[in-house]
Amino acid sequence: MLFRSRTVQKKFACILKKCGIRRVKFHILRHTMASKWASSNFDIKGLSEILGHSSVNITLSLYVHSSVETKRKHMNELFAA
Numbered sequence: 001m002l003f004r005s006r007t008v009q010k011k012f013a014c015i016l017k018k019c020g021i022r023r024v025k026f027h028i029l030r031h032t033m034a035s036k037w038a039s040s041n042f043d044i045k046g047l048s049e050i051l052g053h054s055s056v057n058i059t060l061s062l063y064v065h066s067s068v069e070t071k072r073k074h075m076n077e078l079f080a081a
Contacts, residue, residue, distance in 0.1 A: 034063035039070050
């Protein structure tokens with residue numbers, strides 16, 4: 001089954017409205033998935049391929065955002081050693 005991107009975006013907006021969630025762009029799900037993937041220590045190269053990027057650097061610079069909690073955890077691990 002083929003979906004048009006505008007159709008998916010409109011459906012997403014309707015679902016957000018019904019749930020009382022502020023409107024965000026559908027594309028945010030791509031960023032969220034990439035960040036969750038990276039924070040779970042999964043293979044970044046695989047993520048880059050799934051997202052269709054020509055380089056892992058594109059994935060890391062545009063899509064992967066580490067959380068404050070992740071940064072804090074890594075700093076604590078570094079100084080605990």
